[in-house]
Amino acid sequence: MSRPSAALVAGAAVAVLTLIPLGYIVWATVEMGPGELHDLLIRPRVGELLGNTVTLLVGTVVATTVIGVAAAFVVVRTDVPFRPLWHVLLAAPLAVPAFVNSYGWVSLTHAVQSYQGAVLVVTLSYYPLVYLPVVAALMGLEAAPEDVARSLGRSSWRTFWTVVLPRLSPAVLGGALLVGLHVLAEFGALQLLAFPTFTTAIYGQYRSAFAGDAGTVLAGVLVTLCVLLLTLELLARGRRRYARVGRGAGHPAERIVLGRRAPAVLLALLGFVTLTLGVPLASLAHWLAVGSSTEFPMGELSSALGSTVALALAGTAVTTLLALPVAWLAVRRRGPAAMLVERGTYVANALPGIVVALALVAVSIRAVPPLYQTLPLLLVAYAILFLPRAVVSVKASLENAPPLLDDVSRSLGQSAWSTFRRVTLPLVAPGIGSGAALVFLAISTELTGTLLLAPIGTTTLATEFWNNSSSVQYGAAAPYALLLILVSIPATFLLARQATRKPTVAEPVVLAA
Amino acid sequence: MSDVAIKGLSKAYGPQPVLRAVDLYVPDGSITSVLGASGCGKTTLLRIVAGFVRSDAGSVTIGGRLVEDPVTCVAPQHRGVGYVPQEGALFPHLDVAANILYGLPRRARTKSRLTEMLEIAELSPSLTGRYPHELSGGQQQRVALARALAPAPTVVLLDEPFSSLDARLRVSAGREVARVLRHAEATALIVTHDQGEALSLADQVAVMREGRFVQVASPSDVYDAPADPATAEFVGGGTVLDAEVRGGVAKTAAGELVVEPAVEGHARLVVRPEQVEIVAAGEETPATVSEVDYYGAQVVVHLELRDGTAIMARGPASRPPSVGDLVGVVVQGSVRGYGVDA
Numbered sequence: 001m002s003r004p005s006a007a008l009v010a011g012a013a014v015a016v017l018t019l020i021p022l023g024y025i026v027w028a029t030v031e032m033g034p035g036e037l038h039d040l041l042i043r044p045r046v047g048e049l050l051g052n053t054v055t056l057l058v059g060t061v062v063a064t065t066v067i068g069v070a071a072a073f074v075v076v077r078t079d080v081p082f083r084p085l086w087h088v089l090l091a092a093p094l095a096v097p098a099f100v101n102s103y104g105w106v107s108l109t110h111a112v113q114s115y116q117g118a119v120l121v122v123t124l125s126y127y128p129l130v131y132l133p134v135v136a137a138l139m140g141l142e143a144a145p146e147d148v149a150r151s152l153g154r155s156s157w158r159t160f161w162t163v164v165l166p167r168l169s170p171a172v173l174g175g176a177l178l179v180g181l182h183v184l185a186e187f188g189a190l191q192l193l194a195f196p197t198f199t200t201a202i203y204g205q206y207r208s209a210f211a212g213d214a215g216t217v218l219a220g221v222l223v224t225l226c227v228l229l230l231t232l233e234l235l236a237r238g239r240r241r242y243a244r245v246g247r248g249a250g251h252p253a254e255r256i257v258l259g260r261r262a263p264a265v266l267l268a269l270l271g272f273v274t275l276t277l278g279v280p281l282a283s284l285a286h287w288l289a290v291g292s293s294t295e296f297p298m299g300e301l302s303s304a305l306g307s308t309v310a311l312a313l314a315g316t317a318v319t320t321l322l323a324l325p326v327a328w329l330a331v332r333r334r335g336p337a338a339m340l341v342e343r344g345t346y347v348a349n350a351l352p353g354i355v356v357a358l359a360l361v362a363v364s365i366r367a368v369p370p371l372y373q374t375l376p377l378l379l380v381a382y383a384i385l386f387l388p389r390a391v392v393s394v395k396a397s398l399e400n401a402p403p404l405l406d407d408v409s410r411s412l413g414q415s416a417w418s419t420f421r422r423v424t425l426p427l428v429a430p431g432i433g434s435g436a437a438l439v440f441l442a443i444s445t446e447l448t449g450t451l452l453l454a455p456i457g458t459t460t461l462a463t464e465f466w467n468n469s470s471s472v473q474y475g476a477a478a479p480y481a482l483l484l485i486l487v488s489i490p491a492t493f494l495l496a497r498q499a500t501r502k503p504t505v506a507e508p509v510v511l512a513a
Numbered sequence: 514m515s516d517v518a519i520k521g522l523s524k525a526y527g528p529q530p531v532l533r534a535v536d537l538y539v540p541d542g543s544i545t546s547v548l549g550a551s552g553c554g555k556t557t558l559l560r561i562v563a564g565f566v567r568s569d570a571g572s573v574t575i576g577g578r579l580v581e582d583p584v585t586c587v588a589p590q591h592r593g594v595g596y597v598p599q600e601g602a603l604f605p606h607l608d609v610a611a612n613i614l615y616g617l618p619r620r621a622r623t624k625s626r627l628t629e630m631l632e633i634a635e636l637s638p639s640l641t642g643r644y645p646h647e648l649s650g651g652q653q654q655r656v657a658l659a660r661a662l663a664p665a666p667t668v669v670l671l672d673e674p675f676s677s678l679d680a681r682l683r684v685s686a687g688r689e690v691a692r693v694l695r696h697a698e699a700t701a702l703i704v705t706h707d708q709g710e711a712l713s714l715a716d717q718v719a720v721m722r723e724g725r726f727v728q729v730a731s732p733s734d735v736y737d738a739p740a741d742p743a744t745a746e747f748v749g750g751g752t753v754l755d756a757e758v759r760g761g762v763a764k765t766a767a768g769e770l771v772v773e774p775a776v777e778g779h780a781r782l783v784v785r786p787e788q789v790e791i792v793a794a795g796e797e798t799p800a801t802v803s804e805v806d807y808y809g810a811q812v813v814v815h816l817e818l819r820d821g822t823a824i825m826a827r828g829p830a831s832r833p834p835s836v837g838d839l840v841g842v843v844v845q846g847s848v849r850g851y852g853v854d855a
Contacts, residue, residue, distance in 0.1 A: 411564075411594055411595060411666075415588075423604055
């Protein structure tokens with residue numbers, strides 16, 4: 001059998017690639033020696049950053065989880081009026097990059113430049129990362145266990161806690177992990193909110209001292225936090241499997257009739273959407289209309305738009321390709337090696353773009369100087385940063401293509417390649433598509449990595465927006481923000497549709513042989 | 514179609530042996546069922562024949578062509594075996610027509626071949642555009658069979674093909690599948706844990722226990738002359754009594770029984786439930802009714818003999834006894850005896 005070993009080699013290669021930034025940080029930390037390390041690590045500044053980062057992390061993860069699960073439940077399980085519309089509106093904040101959202105709030109009121117403000121803005125930006133997977137999981141959930149729980153005398157509330165929520169936990173945990181990793185890596189939004197975390201502090205260090213030791217030590221602490229988060233999620237997920245037992249198409253749960261509660265629920269949804277979309281969009285409209293610095297330099301706008309789309313397409317292709325062997329290993333070759341490869345690729349996602357970028361700069365200058373400040377190096381940075389998004393989606397879709405179908409196909413005379421093309425690929429294509437959409441979204445709004453690694457003269461919407469908004473030219477930044485949102489809409493729409501698409505396939509239940 | 518010869522096949526997962534030097538011959542155009550409890554190794558045997566799993570030792574020959582031994586391993590797609598797994602495992606993204614024609618080369622995916630396969634599998638042509646989740650369990654099973662038969666395989670392997678169906682459907686689906694297989698003159702290997710299925714569908718039954726075949730024989734031989742008491746209990750059920758046999762006759766709590774084949778000394782006797790007749794109390798061996806399972810046409814009565822031995826009777830359900838009744842029992846005909854080395 002040649003495929004597993006090929007997959008393992010490819011997966012290991014991808015993991016090694018994604019671990020280069022981490023490797024650089026570890027190497028640089030070791031190189032500086034224990035004395036200097038101690039001096040740089042044990043100081044009030046680090047304590048303050050640690051407090052900020054951890055409290056922000058906990059606050060946003062809790063808030064996004066509660067909001068994401070509650071919103072998904074209302075949309076999927078109740079008869080709230082205009083459900084399809086609410087679903088689109090609830091997924092839409094994905095199309096507003098966090099730093100654009102932050103710009104919307106900050107240019108409106110400086111009151112958000114606090115801990116509460118940071119939790120608010122980051123939560124409003126990132127809750128769809130929990131909402132979307134939970135919607136998908138809720139729609140796929142068979143209702144029979146709930147019926148059983150109700151018949152055993154459980155209230156609907158207790159049924160939700162004891163029967164529904166546990167089966168949603170892989171989706172909830174996966175979403176919460178993504179939120180956590182995003183918070184650790186977030187730079188633009190928090191910089192505008194003037195809420196210092198490790199990531200913004202590292203940016204400051206690198207700006208003042210290129211690749212100084214202080215920044216490397218901060219990056220080391222950040223990486224440690226990321227690893228802790230991954231471990232926590234792993235422990236929480238445990239070894240449980242939530243496979244459906246039995247067979248047949250199953251039946252979806254009855255929707256809860258809201259009745260007299262409908263107006264209150266509608267009001268809550270309306271209020272929430274006003275916060276997530278209303279505020280940033282109104283703020284943007286305001287600056288577009290009345291901002292004194294607003295101008296529409298068509299040439300610069302279209303060149304930034306063109307290079308943004310081109311970079312995002314190329315980066316998405318590379319990232320998706322690299323995600324395939326990793327996801328394949330994680331699903332089809334479960335085991336310590338596969339787990340190591342998969343988790344290895346997650347680590348880079350918690351590194352701020354600038355750490356990845358500078359590590360790649362440092363390594364490329366030492367190992368392959370001609371790569372420095374070239375397109376391939378930038379694409380590698382994108383792949384390292386956004387691989388987990390592609391892996392998570394591809395992995396989920398691979399679960400829909402059980403190995404039994406491969407066996408059947410092989411017995412029908414098809415080669416491994418033909419089986420992949422005719423069975424596995426069609427079954428995983430939707431997942432690959434949604435993974436690609438997530439990556440496209442991320443790359444088209446990526447800021448710090450692009451700032452440092454883009455070939456000289458290459459500007460993107462994000463970098464142009466940043467140059468203007470960070471120098472408080474809110475009006476000049478507005479057209480770029482608008483374009484950033486427009487570029488993100490198709491991918492967001494695709495994702496929102498993906499989550500609610502009725503499964504046209506009845507998942508075959510595979511029993512262990 | 515062609516025959517399948519399995520010789521000395523062994524397989525272990527780690528230290529745990531799953532198959533221990535298994536031999537089996539499936540004649541051309543016949544149906545053999547491999548019967549065993551779950552975990553006895555029967556599915557592993559099937560997967561080795563199909564080529565999904567490598568064996569540790571032994572060989573598999575299909576139609577005179579060696580496909581598996583320690584040095585040879587023909588890939589599954591070159592073995593020409595049709596495989597019907599549990600639940601059918603239809604390709605969920607393809608409709609019925611595309612599922613059935615999946616294994617054929619592009620040029621052979623014709624309307625006429627599809628019609629032919631639908632007819633063989635007794636499926637309505639109106640189903641061709643449906644997707645697997647729009648089919649009933651029985652329909653899915655027949656589509657899976659049609660898909661396996663379409664490329665004209667040398668042998669068809671069925672892994673617990675009816676376990677996902679409800680009891681009533683299982684019997685009719687079993688009959689239909691057997692009819693389709695016979696119509697296609699297929700050589701077939703069916704793995705099952707259901708003795709009714711194994712006995713009614715196959716020409717030959719191979720009873721497997723702990724990675725070994727304990728008996729390979731015709732269905733009637735397996736039932737009438739089981740290889741050992743455990744096989745008898747697994748296939749058909751019954752009461753096992755320990756007794757001393759002298760001159761072909763055993764004195765037991767259930768009376769004097771004629772033992773065949775003739776064994777002497779310590780023996781274990783198998784009394785089939787249909788051999789036990791319940792009569793009025795008084796004349797024959799007395800017994801107390803401890804449980805009555807009513808099945809409509811039939812009734813199974815659990816009895817306790819005076820010395821505490823439990824015995825089971827099965828018969829027509831006219832005037833069944835009630836729990837607690839004192840009755841008499843008579844064992845009709847001879848019972849199978851198995852010598853015990855004391």
